[in-house]
Amino acid sequence: MSVAGVGEFGLIDRVTARLGAGPACLVGPGDDAAVVAAPDSRVVASTDVLVEGRHFRRDWGGAVDLGHRAAAANLADIAAMGATPTALLVALCLPPGLEPGWAEQLADGLAAEAAKVGASVVGGDMSASPTLTVAVTALGDLGGRAPVLRSGARPGDVLALAGRVGYAAAGCTVLSRGFRTPKLLVEAYRRPEVPYPAGPHAARLGATAMIDVSDGLLADLGHVARASGVGIDVHRDAFEVPRQMRDAAQALGVDPYTWLLAGGDDHALAATFPPAVALPAPWRPIGVVTEGGVVTEGGGAAGGGVTVDGERYDGPAGWDHFR
Incomplete structure (x- = not known):
């Protein structure tokens, strides 16, 4: 059976039957639009x-994995x-x-991550298309706090990280070479482990x-550096290369720090x-904010004045859809 055989509304029924309702959901799927509580009177959207x-x-990866990935990419932006x-x-x-079961499993992954x-x-929408596409919009509540923007970093601030980086990129490289191990790296690509509570916690701190x-990491820190008009120096020795990543890098002929510094999809904060500020776990210091660096568009990783151990990093900075 195919989704064409089930039909649009039959598939919607199958998918929505697998979705729960969180406390903010006042009216869920089934009407012209959903109604979501906004106690703060402001809504964060991504x-x-x-x-x-x-x-x-x-x-x-399976449909459940993709559901987790698609939800995580948006939920992390809210955090x-x-x-x-x-x-x-x-x-x-x-x-x-x-097959309609694929869409049902995707819904399971989305619901589980949320x-x-x-x-x-x-709520949402469905359409037929020759290219399988999943578009997700996330909403969030600030709980009375001011949003934490990219533009507030100041010289002397401590740069900190919550979560892991490099694991998903390493897993993607492993998969692209036709392998399915190490499991730690492959699973990190399929289902990121996002430190969601660390976002509101950071705001309170x-x-x-x-x-x-x-x-x-370097590409995204470049956004912060440009928005804040500062430089950011990342300390290479703040990152530990796990054994599985080190072994995979050696086998594939890759510098593991390329994954750690320029790899995406882990959705660390x-x-x-x-x-x-005394930084509690899971936050750990990885660098420092410096006086404004040279602001450029594109080019090397520093793009917005980001350096590694005080030196410009000339390797790949991260993902760019149009390059």
Whole structure:
């Protein structure tokens, strides 16, 4: 059976039957629009799209995995603003010959990842398309706090990281070479482990700037540096190379620091804090904010004045859709 055989509304019924309702969902799927509670009176919103062949391959992971990845990419953006995620809206563009069970499993992954933060899928849309595409919009609540922007970093601030970087990029490289191990790296690519609570926690601690590391640590820190008009120096020795990553790098002829410094899709959170703030776990210092660096568009990793151990980093900075 295919999604064409089930039909649009039959497939919607199958998918929505697998979705729970979080506490912020007042009206869920089934009406013209959802109704989501906004106790703060402000709504944080972010959207992201995953296109088959560009962002994922079905032979590299199952539909449940993709559901986790698609939800995580958006929920992490909400957390990076210092907010708590409340709801997801999902639009699916599906090849007519796709099995309906694939869409159901995708819904399972979306719902499971959203449930980690008490959010839920509250609505969306479906369409036929030759290219499988998953577009997700996330909503969040600031809880009375000011949003943590990219533009607030100040010279002397401590740069800190919550979560891991490099694991998903290493897993992607392993899969691209036709391997399925080490499991630690492959699973990191399929289902990122995002430190969602660290975002609101950072806001309460007084973080001056924050960003979700989705495209690569150096590339994303470049956004912070440009928005804040500062330089950022990353300390290479702040990163430990796990054994599985070291072994995979040696086998594949890759410098593991390329994954750590420029690899995306782990959705760690990077933030800057005043130096007087005592950083509790999971936050750990990885660098420092400096006086304004040379601001350039494109080029090397420094792009916005980012250096590694005080030196310009000339390797790849991270992901760019149009390069």
